[in-house]
Each structure stands twice: as C-alpha cells, then as structure tokens.
Amino acid sequence: MTVFDVYLQQVINGLNLGAMYALLALGFTLVYGILELINFSHFNVFMVGSFVALYTLEAFGLSGQTVILAGLPLVGVLLVTFAVTMTVTGTIGVGIERFLLRRLRAVKGPAAMITTIGVSYILFNIVLLTVGADTHNFANPLPTVTWAIGGASLRLRDVLIWIVSAVLMIALTYFVQYTKIGKAMRATAQDPEAARMMGVEVDRVIMTAFFLGSALAGAGGLIFGLYYNFTSFLIGFTAGLRAFTAAVLGGIGNVPGAMLGGLLIGLVETIGSQIIGASWADVIIFAILVLVLVFRPAGLLGRIAPNKS
Amino acid sequence: MLQSAASLLGRPFAGIPADRRKGIGLIVLAAVMLLFPVFHNNDADIDSMANAMSYAMLALGLNIVVGFAGLLDLGYAAFFAIGAYFYGVFTSFQVMPLWHSYWAPLAAIGLVQKMNQGGPDLVHFTLSFWLALPLSALVAAFFGVLFGAPTLRLRGDYLAIVTLGFGEIVPIVARNVDSVTNGAAGLNGIQAPMIYGHSFGVSATPYYYVGIAMIALLIFISVRLRDSRIGRAWMAIREDEIAASAMGINLVRLKLLAFAIGAAFAGMTGVFFVAKLQTATPEMFGFPVSTMILVMVVFGGMGSVWGVVVGAFILQLLQSWFLQDLTQWVNAFGALIGVHWVQKVDLVQSIELIFGIILVVMMLFRRDGIIPAARKAPDLDFRAQHAEVKRGGFVGLDRIPRWEKRSGNALEVRGVEVRFGGLIALNKVDITVPAGGVVAVIGPNGSGKSTLFNVITGLVPASAGSIKFEGAELIGLAPHDILRKGVARTFQNIRLFPNLTVLENVLVGQHARLRSGPFSSVLRLPRTRVEEKRARDWVLDVIAMFGNRLTPRAAQTVTGLSYANRRRVEIARALASRPHILLLDEPTAGMNPAETLELAEQIKSLHELGLTILLIEHKLDVVTTLADTVIVLDHGDKIAEGKPEEVRRNEEVLTAYLGRAAKEAVMAEAQQAGAENVA
Structure with a gap:
C-alpha cells in the first residue's frame, strides 16, 4: 500500500465511524435544540442499542461470523433488526423523558443534566450486571464482498453503513423540515412558550425528539456492532463523547451540523490515529471540543444560541 | 449536620444554649473520630475510614467549585490525578535522571538521593510527604487556573462538557507518557510518609490520623470561606452572574479562585491517597471517579460543607462495609431457600448502579441533599408581617x-x-x-x-x-x-440572588468596598473582622431605611418576598455599595x-x-x-x-407615545377648535 492508499483506507474507515457518530450526534442535537439539555443518558442508550441488536440477530439464529446471508433474507433480517433496535431504544428514550426529565423541566440549574448522568450510570450498570463485563462477538451476516480501489479496499459492509445512515438522515431531515410535528419541533426549539400558545403540544414534541434521537442512537449501536464485530458495556462513553463533540463542532441544535460534525470527527479519528497514534486520538478530539466551545461556541453551521437568561 | 442533629436531639439538650450545643457536638465528634482506632482496632476498617476521608476531602473540594460557585465540573478527578502523580513521580523509581553535582544541594536536604544500579550514578527523588502536600496543592491550583481559564465565558452546561474533556485528557496523558508515569501499569513503589525517621509502613492507623487532620483543615477552610466576602461572591455568581458582576464582583478572578482552591484540595488528597496506596494507575482518576465525587456532593447537599462530608462517608462506607455484609446475608438467604443465583449475587458490584439511582432519586425528590445548605429562617410574627405604608421618605x-x-x-x-x-x-x-x-x-x-x-x-x-x-x-x-x-444600578426585571437571604443579598453590594481576600478570610484576621462588622452594620442601616419592610425579613431568602419587597432589596443592594x-x-x-x-x-x-x-x-x-x-x-x-x-407638551413625544394617527387627531382637533374660534 502506498501512503495515498493508507489515507484513502482511513477515509473509508472514517466515513463509517463518521456515519455512526452523526446518527448519535443527531440525538444530542435534537434534545439540546429544544431543551438546552446535554443528555448524558444518550451515551448508554446507544450502548444498550448495540446489545438489543445483538440479541435480535441471535433470535434469527445469527451469531458469530459463521452464518452469511444474501439477497432478500439479508435485507429482511437487517430491516427487522434495525426496526426492533430503534423501537426499543426509542422507547427507552421516551421513558427517560416521560418519567424522569419531564418532572424536572421547570427546575433551573443542572438538575436535569445530573439526572441524565444518573440514568446513564443505571443503564451502564444494568448491562454490566446482566450480560457481564466480557466483550460479546457481534453477528455479521453480510457477505464479504470487497472492491479494490487502488491499494485500499471498500467492503460491502462500508457501503451498506453509508446507505443506511444516509437514508435515516434524509428521513430525519424530511421529517423535521416538512411534517407537521417536525415544524412544531422547530417552533418549540425557537420558543417553547410561544409554540405552546400557538397550540403546539410541547410535551408531545419533546417526546418525539427523545424517541427519534434515541432510535437513531439504536441504529448507531447496530452499526457499531456491524463495523467492529463486537460490543461491550463500555462502548457508550467514548463513542458518546466523540458524538457529542461532533454535535458541538457542527453547531449543537443544528441538524445538518450534527451530520457534518459526525463525519468530520470520524475522519479526524481515523486520520489522526494514522498520523500520531490511536492512543492519542481522543486527546485530539477533546482538544477540538474545547477549542470549538471556547472560540466558536455556535459551531460550524450553528446559529448563536439565544441567551435565555 | 450539627444543626440538624441538634434539632433532632433538641429536647434532651434543651437546657444548653444553641451555640454551645454546636461546640459540644463538635468536641464529641472529634473525640469519637480520634478514639475510633483505639476502640476498634481492625486495620481493614480503619483503612476503609481513611479511604472515606479521601473521598470526603475530594467532595469538599468539588463543593467549592460546584456547590459554592455553581461551576459544574465533571472532570474534577483530573486534579486528584495531578496531585497523585506529582507525589508518585517524585518519590518512586520511575524518573531517574543522571546524577550531576548540581543535585548535591537537594540531596543535602533530603529531597533526592544519589543511587547506583550498576550504571552511571542516578538521581532518586525522595520528596517528603509533608512538603508534597502544600506543593501539590500549588501545582494542582495552577492546573485549576489553566483548565479553568478557557471555560470562563462558557455557560453552565458547556462548562460541564469542557471540564469532562479535560478530565478525560489527563488520564489519557498518564496512560501514554510511559517514561514518566509508567503508562497503564501505573507507578509502583511510591514512598510511604516518614515522620521523625519512622516510616508509616503498612498500618492504616497513621494514615487515619493524617486524614483526620487534613479533613479538619479542609472543613475549616471551607466554612471560613463560605462565611466570608469570597464565599458570598461565589454564591452570588452561582445565583446570577450578570447581577453579580454589576454588583462589583470580578467574575474572572473569583471563578478562577474557585477552580484553584477546589483543585488544591484535590491535589493534596491525591498525595494522601497514593501515599497510602503506594501505587497510582490512570484508572484511579477517570470519569467514574469524577462522577462518584459529584454523587457524594449531590447526595450530601450542594454547597453544604457538613453535608458533603457526611455524604462522602455514607456512600464510601456503604460500599466498603455495608454492601459486603449485605452480600453475605443475601447469599446465606439464597443458600437457605436453595436458589442458586441468590447465593451468587455480589452487591458490591452494584455500587455504581446504586450511585446512579441515588443521583436520579436525589434530583427528583431532594435536590438540596440530605443536609441542605440553606438555613431555615424563623417565621415572622403578626406585627412583622403587616407593614404599613409610610409617608415622608426613608426612616x-x-x-x-x-x-x-x-x-x-x-x-x-x-x-x-x-x-x-x-x-x-x-x-x-x-x-x-x-x-x-x-x-x-x-x-x-x-x-x-x-x-x-x-x-x-x-x-x-x-x-x-x-x-x-x-x-x-x-x-x-x-x-x-x-x-x-x-455607578450602581437596579434591573427592570429584578435580578436578586434567589437562594441568598435579604442580608446576604445586600451584603453582596458591599463586595467592591471590602478588601479581604481568601487568606485573610480563612485566617479571619482582626482587619477582616473589623471590616466585616462594619459592612454588616452599614448594610443593616441601609435595610432599616425601608422601615419594617425588610429588617424583620433580613434572615429570609429573597424568593419568599413580595414583589415590592424584592424591588426594595434590589435598591438596598445597589445603595449598599455607596x-x-x-x-x-x-x-x-x-x-x-x-x-x-x-x-x-x-x-x-x-x-x-x-x-x-x-x-x-x-x-x-x-x-x-x-x-x-x-x-x-x-x-x-x-x-x-x-x-x-x-x-x-412636545409633539414628537406625543407621536412616539400615542402614534401618528392619534397625534394628528389631537392636532386636528386643536386646529378645528382654532378655526371655529375665528369663524
């Protein structure tokens, strides 16, 4: 492989990770846009999503690397797995909002955010105590089709991840831009009080945001499993923090910004690891986080957040 | 804690005046703590107590940042790590530069030793534990300012995430700079403290007593700062930054001071912790540790000095004492009823789950913690509640x-x-x-x-x-x-400090006119006392200008005041700065x-x-x-x-207030009236 091929390969890898981070970042951004709340439980909703996906695939009799599907069975299994995972994590997200965060909506200060840290801990430890601390091999039913691009290789898996992420993001953009509840969502993000006066059911809008965000996190969890071929109770924190950085980089509260930020962070991770070593990748990402927040808090595409104080 | 304990036990001790009761409570507590190792000579339990003290010290430090100044720091363990590695590196065999004659003066005072392990002569650092405590406080405070500075302009939740980032970077650096920190394996052979030539050795008891001394010092510093000009300024920032700065509080300086002092506490604790453990690994300082300290502060009561100490002790001892016992009981119960998994359950493993549940439950049902920082003001009697409208200006x-x-x-x-x-x-x-x-x-x-x-x-x-x-x-x-x-001001939509009392609110107005800094506040120098007394007298005079509107309510938090009274407090606060x-x-x-x-x-x-x-x-x-x-x-x-x-009578003013049409109507009417007169 030439140097160019190495970097091309890292771009392919980075786009995979970036797609996953973008899906996760959308959840942060949807909730932040409306509630100005950093939802730490999102980290581990994503992690739980990867396990839901793992067990759904196992329910189809798929485990380890042995069973390979093709054609309609493959499409069917993937569709069902995405649907189940997204429904389960979406429901978890709605539950967190409905039973915990809604009670704290009127409370000023960090109470809601601390609650999400607590919820994150609870999810993390429930998984740790029930499935254990081992890494779990993730089923990979995809046929190993590989195309060579110069020295780099593009696999069917990569293309699939891109297609699925693109479809989900286009669907979300359409939803937020053109549907009635999507418009209500944008109105609520601008001014919840005015939206309520205009007949928007703010509670339902917020629940929808939590459902969508958490469902996308579930999709991200499944993609994590397909990409890395494993999952573990530990994956939420690092991936979550990178995705949060992505949301901030793109401009938190801004839907296209989260997608752009996700792709950029994915590329920074793979290319940065290539240049200065994987163990330092997080230092670069956190440095980006700090620098963006300090020098350009509105992010690349974001508006300057209205000062509600 | 003492106050609520005193009120709980109030009846049996009703004969003792309240302020004496507090003193007696402190003495009893100190005696129990000092005698604990004597009566309960179990090294493991004493060790658990010493660990609990470490966490209580960390909770006290985080309480200054989060509880007093309201700066949500999610990476606080970074400063703990900095103190720990500072002591670890300068007392272990990890970093050993080549010997040179300029090391000789340091060797003479015992900070380094010349060593030979078969090659050239090397330097072995032997920093004294007692010297390391203040030094690590300074080093950590320096990093506190360094990490704090970029976050100053950020709003609360962004601040949290940036501190979280710093909190992650520090362990990553520790993991990757092998030559200094020995990477993921961690530092080993960290020197135990020496006192008069005797090493602390492996017994937990000497650490226990050092821990008591340190925690007493940190509680003392926290209480003195809380009740000073500095503490008031922190709480004002926590309650309303804009009003605080308009009342003369230098936000940059006071926020950095909070970061620095909080970090200093953690730095000292880091030295104590690794000296006791004699090892330091990056895992000891990650996000879970930062969160655990935050749980302790939230559980005990943000801003409540005794609360966070009690919170830290309860949670730490829950983990090391109670859950182990409970696990044995549950397992025995499982054997009794013959259910396999009940025999195998390990509740100590679930401590983080319990922490998570505590965070959520406290936030939902008791946000002020088990021992809230806010004191309850006495109820007003009938006369004080019924202020009469006074004429003729201030009294x-x-x-x-x-x-x-x-x-x-x-x-x-x-x-x-x-x-x-x-x-x-x-x-x-x-x-x-x-x-x-x-x-x-x-x-x-x-x-x-x-x-x-x-x-x-x-x-x-x-x-x-x-x-x-x-x-x-x-x-x-x-x-x-x-x-x-x-130049002092009030705000159109009243900006008071909601959780402070009327007196404290107005005292904040005096901030810029007072001079005592953190050191004189902690030492409570005569100058500081005089200054504080004078400020209080002046503020009471200002409050008294509103007759009996505010004076009876001086000890109440401003949230309970009527709208008009809140306006009066705001005017009094502005006047207090003279x-x-x-x-x-x-x-x-x-x-x-x-x-x-x-x-x-x-x-x-x-x-x-x-x-x-x-x-x-x-x-x-x-x-x-x-x-x-x-x-x-x-x-x-x-x-x-x-x-x-x-x-x-100005035309333009009429237009501005009533609109053009209205003005024209007024003018037309006037003209018409004029025309009729002519006719």
Whole structure:
C-alpha cells in the first residue's frame, strides 16, 4: 500500500465511524435544540442499542461470523433488526423523558443534566450486571464482498453503513423540515412558550425528539456492532463523547451540523490515529471540543444560541 | 449536620444554649473520630475510614467549585490525578535522571538521593510527604487556573462538557507518557510518609490520623470561606452572574479562585491517597471517579460543607462495609431457600448502579441533599408581617452619612451607539446628568432605555461614542470596575440572588468596598473582622431605611418576598455599595399606587442626601415629582429633553407615545377648535 492508499483506507474507515457518530450526534442535537439539555443518558442508550441488536440477530439464529446471508433474507433480517433496535431504544428514550426529565423541566440549574448522568450510570450498570463485563462477538451476516480501489479496499459492509445512515438522515431531515410535528419541533426549539400558545403540544414534541434521537442512537449501536464485530458495556462513553463533540463542532441544535460534525470527527479519528497514534486520538478530539466551545461556541453551521437568561 | 442533629436531639439538650450545643457536638465528634482506632482496632476498617476521608476531602473540594460557585465540573478527578502523580513521580523509581553535582544541594536536604544500579550514578527523588502536600496543592491550583481559564465565558452546561474533556485528557496523558508515569501499569513503589525517621509502613492507623487532620483543615477552610466576602461572591455568581458582576464582583478572578482552591484540595488528597496506596494507575482518576465525587456532593447537599462530608462517608462506607455484609446475608438467604443465583449475587458490584439511582432519586425528590445548605429562617410574627405604608421618605436617615457634594456633571454620555446585528438600539445618544441631579429617561417599550443602562454599566458593548463618569471613561471597563467607580444600578426585571437571604443579598453590594481576600478570610484576621462588622452594620442601616419592610425579613431568602419587597432589596443592594450615582430601572413597576408614592418619596429623600439619580420610569406622575430633567428616547434616538412639563407638551413625544394617527387627531382637533374660534 502506498501512503495515498493508507489515507484513502482511513477515509473509508472514517466515513463509517463518521456515519455512526452523526446518527448519535443527531440525538444530542435534537434534545439540546429544544431543551438546552446535554443528555448524558444518550451515551448508554446507544450502548444498550448495540446489545438489543445483538440479541435480535441471535433470535434469527445469527451469531458469530459463521452464518452469511444474501439477497432478500439479508435485507429482511437487517430491516427487522434495525426496526426492533430503534423501537426499543426509542422507547427507552421516551421513558427517560416521560418519567424522569419531564418532572424536572421547570427546575433551573443542572438538575436535569445530573439526572441524565444518573440514568446513564443505571443503564451502564444494568448491562454490566446482566450480560457481564466480557466483550460479546457481534453477528455479521453480510457477505464479504470487497472492491479494490487502488491499494485500499471498500467492503460491502462500508457501503451498506453509508446507505443506511444516509437514508435515516434524509428521513430525519424530511421529517423535521416538512411534517407537521417536525415544524412544531422547530417552533418549540425557537420558543417553547410561544409554540405552546400557538397550540403546539410541547410535551408531545419533546417526546418525539427523545424517541427519534434515541432510535437513531439504536441504529448507531447496530452499526457499531456491524463495523467492529463486537460490543461491550463500555462502548457508550467514548463513542458518546466523540458524538457529542461532533454535535458541538457542527453547531449543537443544528441538524445538518450534527451530520457534518459526525463525519468530520470520524475522519479526524481515523486520520489522526494514522498520523500520531490511536492512543492519542481522543486527546485530539477533546482538544477540538474545547477549542470549538471556547472560540466558536455556535459551531460550524450553528446559529448563536439565544441567551435565555 | 450539627444543626440538624441538634434539632433532632433538641429536647434532651434543651437546657444548653444553641451555640454551645454546636461546640459540644463538635468536641464529641472529634473525640469519637480520634478514639475510633483505639476502640476498634481492625486495620481493614480503619483503612476503609481513611479511604472515606479521601473521598470526603475530594467532595469538599468539588463543593467549592460546584456547590459554592455553581461551576459544574465533571472532570474534577483530573486534579486528584495531578496531585497523585506529582507525589508518585517524585518519590518512586520511575524518573531517574543522571546524577550531576548540581543535585548535591537537594540531596543535602533530603529531597533526592544519589543511587547506583550498576550504571552511571542516578538521581532518586525522595520528596517528603509533608512538603508534597502544600506543593501539590500549588501545582494542582495552577492546573485549576489553566483548565479553568478557557471555560470562563462558557455557560453552565458547556462548562460541564469542557471540564469532562479535560478530565478525560489527563488520564489519557498518564496512560501514554510511559517514561514518566509508567503508562497503564501505573507507578509502583511510591514512598510511604516518614515522620521523625519512622516510616508509616503498612498500618492504616497513621494514615487515619493524617486524614483526620487534613479533613479538619479542609472543613475549616471551607466554612471560613463560605462565611466570608469570597464565599458570598461565589454564591452570588452561582445565583446570577450578570447581577453579580454589576454588583462589583470580578467574575474572572473569583471563578478562577474557585477552580484553584477546589483543585488544591484535590491535589493534596491525591498525595494522601497514593501515599497510602503506594501505587497510582490512570484508572484511579477517570470519569467514574469524577462522577462518584459529584454523587457524594449531590447526595450530601450542594454547597453544604457538613453535608458533603457526611455524604462522602455514607456512600464510601456503604460500599466498603455495608454492601459486603449485605452480600453475605443475601447469599446465606439464597443458600437457605436453595436458589442458586441468590447465593451468587455480589452487591458490591452494584455500587455504581446504586450511585446512579441515588443521583436520579436525589434530583427528583431532594435536590438540596440530605443536609441542605440553606438555613431555615424563623417565621415572622403578626406585627412583622403587616407593614404599613409610610409617608415622608426613608426612616433612620440620620444614620446615613450625606453624600459629599460634587459640582459639574456626574455622567456625560456622548454619541453612544449600540447595535444588535442590524438593529440600532441606541443611535448617537447624548445625555448629561449633573452631579446631585435627578434625570428621568422615558420612552415607549423598545426605545432603548434599558440598553442605555446596560451600556453605561458595561453589560453591552458600545460600537461608538464615549461615556464619562466624573471625568473617567467607562466604555471598555468591565461591569465590576464600573460599580467600583460609583455607578450602581437596579434591573427592570429584578435580578436578586434567589437562594441568598435579604442580608446576604445586600451584603453582596458591599463586595467592591471590602478588601479581604481568601487568606485573610480563612485566617479571619482582626482587619477582616473589623471590616466585616462594619459592612454588616452599614448594610443593616441601609435595610432599616425601608422601615419594617425588610429588617424583620433580613434572615429570609429573597424568593419568599413580595414583589415590592424584592424591588426594595434590589435598591438596598445597589445603595449598599455607596454609589455616587444610582441607576434605577423602573423602580415602581408592579407596585400599587400607595407603594409607588412611598418609594417615590424615598427616592426623593436619597436625592436630598446628595445622591445623583438616573431613572427609567413609566409613571409620569413619579417622573414629574422627582426629575429635574426628562429625556425621551424613541427607537434608539433621543427625541426630546427638558423639564417634565415641557416634555409633556412636545409633539414628537406625543407621536412616539400615542402614534401618528392619534397625534394628528389631537392636532386636528386643536386646529378645528382654532378655526371655529375665528369663524
């Protein structure tokens, strides 16, 4: 492989990770846009999503690397797995909002955010105590089709991840831009009080945001499993923090910004690891986080957040 | 803790006065703590206690940052790591530079040793534990300022995420800089403390006593800071940053001070912790540790010194004592009923799950923690609740010294322009306030009145123009410097510090006039005591000017006050700084006619004492009674200026207030009346 091929390969890898981070970042951004709340439980909703996906695939009799599907069975299994995972994590997200965060909506200060840290801990430890601390091999039913691009290789898996992420993001953009509840969502993000006066059911809008965000996190969890071929109770924190950085980089509260930020962070991770070593990748990402927040808090595409104080 | 314990046990000890009870409680607590290892000579339990003390010290440090100053720090364990690695590196065999003769002086005082392991001579660092404690506090404080500085401008939740980032970077660095930290394997062979040539060795007891001494010191520092000018300023920042800075608090300095002191506590604890453990690995300082400390602070009560100590002890001992016992009981129960998994359950593993549940439950049901920081004020009796409207201005004015007489103009605003994006909020406005005068600014909503106040007090930047106060330029100064120069203000939509008492709120107004810093506050030097006493007396005099409106409520938090009383507290707070000019933004808004009249007369009596006043007011009768000059703003332009009665007849003012059509109607009516007269 030439140097160019190495970097091309890292771009392919980075786009995979970036797609996953973008899906996760959308959840942060949807909730932040409306509630100005950093939802730490999102980290581990994503992690739980990867396990839901793992067990759904196992329910189809798929485990380890042995069973390979093709054609309609493959499409069917993937569709069902995405649907189940997204429904389960979406429901978890709605539950967190409905039973915990809604009670704290009127409370000023960090109470809601601390609650999400607590919820994150609870999810993390429930998984740790029930499935254990081992890494779990993730089923990979995809046929190993590989195309060579110069020295780099593009696999069917990569293309699939891109297609699925693109479809989900286009669907979300359409939803937020053109549907009635999507418009209500944008109105609520601008001014919840005015939206309520205009007949928007703010509670339902917020629940929808939590459902969508958490469902996308579930999709991200499944993609994590397909990409890395494993999952573990530990994956939420690092991936979550990178995705949060992505949301901030793109401009938190801004839907296209989260997608752009996700792709950029994915590329920074793979290319940065290539240049200065994987163990330092997080230092670069956190440095980006700090620098963006300090020098350009509105992010690349974001508006300057209205000062509600 | 002592207060609530005292109230719980109040009846048996009812004969002992309350302040004595507190002292006695402290002595009993100290005696129990000191004698614990004597009566319970179990090394493992003493060790658990010493560990619990470490966490209590960390909780005290985080409490300063989160509880006092309200800066949510999610990466606090980073400073713990810095202190730990500082001591670890300088007492272990990890870093050993080549020996050179310039090391000799350090060797002479025992900080390094010359060593030979078969190669060239090497330096072995042997930093004393006792010296490492203050040094690590300084090093950690330095990093506290370094990490704190970029976060100063960030809002609460962004601050949390940046500190989280720093909190992650520090362990990653520790994991990757193998040559200094030995990477993921961690530092080993960290030296135990020595005292008079004796090593602490492996027994937990000496650490226990060092821990008691340290925790007592940190509690002492926390309590002294809390009850000082510094603590008040932190809490003011926590409650309302903008109001705090407008009341003369230097946000940058005080936030950095909170970061530095909080970090110093963690740095010292790091030294203690690794000296006891004699090893340091990156895993000991990650996000779970930061979260655990936060759980302890939240559980104990944010801002409550005794609360966080008790919270840390309960959670730590829950983990090391109670859950182990409970696990044995549950397992035995499982054996009894013959259920396999119940025999295998390990509850110690679930401690983090319990932490998560505690966080959520506390946030939902008891946000103030088990021992809330806020003290409950005594209920008011009937007389204090029923204030009567007083006429004739302030009372007790004889206790208030007259303002010194000045001549010329106090405030000169020249060509000031403020833009928000494309909107021109103030367009080349000129305003002059003569010393000792009363000037009123009126104008329709959105005409730029409050923006004028904000630009004078430094809360919004001007894009052009100059604002001179007693000859000195104000543009470019920070709000706290502007207050220091003698410009104090109130806000249109009252900005008090909600969880502070009336007295504390007004005392914050004195902040810029007091000088005691963190050291003199902790030591409570005679100078500090005199200063604090004087400030309190002055503030009580100011409060007393409102008759019995505020004085009986001095110990109550301001959230419970009526709207009019909150306005009065805000005026008292501004007056407490003894300003040269007072800027009142709609002082009578929301008051009934009787209260309005009362306040108008009080403002008049302030003016008679020599205070210069600039006020925004909608009620024209108030303006007419008080003001020498009225200035009218509309859409950012000054459209009229003059005596109240002149301004009332001004055509442009009529248009601005009533609209063009209405003005034309008025004019047409007047013309018609004229025409009829001619006919």
